[in-house]
Amino acid sequence: MGTQPIVPSLRRAASRPQPAPPAAADAWQAMTAELKPPLTAEEAMAESYRCLLCGGPYAQAPCVVACPSEVDIPGFIAAIGEGDARRAGEIVFAHNPLGGTCARVCPTEVLCEAxxxxxxxxxxAVDIGRLQRYATDALLAAPAPSPAPAPAGRRVAVVGAGPAGMACAARLAELGYAPTVFDERPEEGGLVRYAIAPYRELADPLPAERRRLEALGVRFVFGHRIDGPQALRALEAEFDAVFLGVGMGEDSSAGIEGEHLPGVWTSLPFIEAIKAGRLPEVGARVAVIGGNTAMDVAREAVRLGAREVTVLYRRTEAEMPAFRHEVEEAKAEGVRFSWLTAPLRFVGRDRLEAVECRYMRLGEPDASGRRRPEPVPGTEFLLPVDTAVEAIGQRPRAEFAQWIEGLRFEGGRIACDPATGQTDNPRYFAGGDDVNGGDTVVEAVRWGKAAAEGIDRYLRAGGSGR
Ligand SMILES: Cc1cc2nc3c(=O)[nH]c(=O)nc-3n(C[C@H](O)[C@H](O)[C@H](O)COP(=O)(O)OP(=O)(O)OC[C@H]3O[C@@H](n4cnc5c(N)ncnc54)[C@H](O)[C@@H]3O)c2cc1C
Incomplete structure (x- = not known):
């Protein structure tokens, strides 16, 4: 009896012939087929001619105003139109050291293109994202310049080689500093490398973007975790200022019964396994719990061959914290949505067999301003599934507040001056997800650049406790 499934509807489903899962190679191909493939030279030229090259000496073009990293969009599009794609790439990278990555992962639909x-x-709209990709690909295809010797300027440590840390280091090097970037992982890119959907970006062009930074004099130290007060004291002894671009921590979990069952995942290990090529076997029916990250997980489950992928969300579509276009794209790929639905527990004997759910209704607004979901008694039901993924956000890396004197967290975010990134401990600056609670790559780039300027002002004014 121990191996009998305990969900009656699952027993019925098990007796139905299930379609064979796709071969691993097919799933990998579906997973990595780019949503926005590159433009050909002819397509790029034709698209560049559609741009009205707005803006001028007295007013920026609206697309530039909408870009957090303030890329000179009309400038690089004009260079493409003149047949000089490499110069176009240089214009992009002058504003955004992750210009190739942002071309692939930015939600352009709600930024420059909107x-x-x-x-x-x-x-x-002009297809700005793909034109930027065309320009940056052309530049990155050129042989990488050899790494420059570290400039003799004052030394800055950057903790985290994600977008915020890479952008901060790039700007610092341009300003004449010798930044060293430490990351606990073996590669650059942070969440871009191990969380952003592979059909947007698997790994390239991150290594080429890192090599451009090395050519500016940035040094990277991988596999180096800053793991406590002692490690920070060592940084303080060697560096004049420290930038914290450590992002957010592990996934939060719903804390409900049955999370230990095989078949129950949280989103980051699930996506990281996919990006590493270890495709999870998800079975035919997948439930995804959450909002924004849930869109990626659901679409990845479709590519893994699941036949029924259901997103469970405890409010309505209007409150869903995901980009509208991503919800629509997920629907078009066959993802179902069960609105006003909260998971109560994961059910199964030896592995996951179902999610017990309950319907909700919306009450008064809560602290976030959104109407609070309230349970509707007596509406519990079992949703038979083979896999469930909790995608309900990440925890802050609050341990840094215990390790750094004066560092404060407010609402799960490092408190800092939004103009300079300077924290309440003047030698420490911060930016990216660790200060905004999780946003976009281009926002992290903006924070990293701003903090580099803040560090420069601080050090030029004589700062540093060394
Ligand atoms: C599932 C998912 C999908 C996303 N999709 C998109 C998308 O399509 N487009 C988009 O623009 N944004 C997307 N984002 C958001 C985007 O990835 C982040 O906003 C961005 O990566 C934040 O950059 P960051 O540098 O602040 O932090 P991170 O990218 O998290 O980088 C932090 C780095 O710090 C390192 N680190 C942390 N602690 C330590 C320590 N103690 N010692 C040493 N190193 C440490 C980490 O290893 C990591 O490399 C997505 C996020 C998620 C979770």
Missing amino acids: ACVLVHEGQR
Whole structure:
């Protein structure tokens, strides 16, 4: 009896023939097929001619205003139109050291492309993201310059080789500093490398972007975890200022019964396994719990061959913290949504067999301003599934507050001056997900650049406790 499934509807489903899962190679191909493939030279040229090259000496183009890293979009598009794709790439990288990555992962639909004046004229926006990709690919295809000797300037430590840390280090090197970037992982990129959906970016062009930084004089030390007060004291002894670009920590979990069952995942290990090529066997039915990250997980489950992928969300579609276009794209790929649905527990004997759920209704607004979901008694039901993934956000790396004198967290975010990234301990600066609670790559780049300027001002004013 011990091996009998305990969910009656699952027994019925098990007797139905299930479609064979896709071969691993097919699933990998589906997983890594790019949502936005590169433009050909002809396509890029034709698309560049659609740009009205707005803006001028007195007013920035609306697309530039909408770009957190303030890339000179009309400038690089004009260079493409003149047939000089490499110069176009240089223009992008002058503003954004992760210009190739952002070309692939930025939600351009709600940033630069939403601001494109063509939209106001009832036309399709210029395909800025793919033009930026065309430009940056052309530049990154050129042989990488050899690493420069570290500049003799004052020394800055950057903790975290994610987008915030890489952007901070790039700007510091441009300003004449010798930044050293430490990361506990073996590669650069942070969440871009191990969490962003592989159909947006698997790994390239991150290594080439890192090599460009090394050519500016940035040093990377991988496999080096800053794991406590002693490690920080060692940094303080060697460096004049420290930038914390450590992002957010592990996934939060719903804390409900049955999370230990095989078949129950949290989102980051699930996506990281996929990105490493260790594709999880998800079975035919997958439940994904959550909002924003849930969109990626659900679409990845479809590519892994699941036949029924259901997102459980405890509010309605209107409150869903995900980009509208991503919800629509997920629906178009066959993802189902069960709104006003909260998981109560994971059910199964030896492995996951179902999620017990309950319907909710919306009550008064809570602290976040969104209407609070309230349980509707008596509406419990079992959703038979083979796999469930909790995608409900990440925990802050609050341990740093115990390790660094004066460092404060407010609402799970490092408290700092938003203009300079300087924290309440003046030698420490911060930026990216650890201060905004989790946003986008291009926002992390913006924070990293701003903090580099803040560090420069601090050190030029004589700061440093060394
Ligand atoms: C599932 C998922 C999908 C996403 N999809 C997109 C997307 O499509 N587009 C988009 O723009 N954004 C996306 N984002 C958001 C984006 O990835 C982040 O906003 C961005 O990576 C934040 O950059 P960061 O440098 O602040 O932090 P991170 O990228 O988290 O980098 C932090 C780095 O610090 C290192 N680190 C942490 N602690 C230590 C320590 N103690 N010692 C040494 N090193 C340490 C980590 O190893 C990591 O490399 C997504 C996020 C998630 C979770």
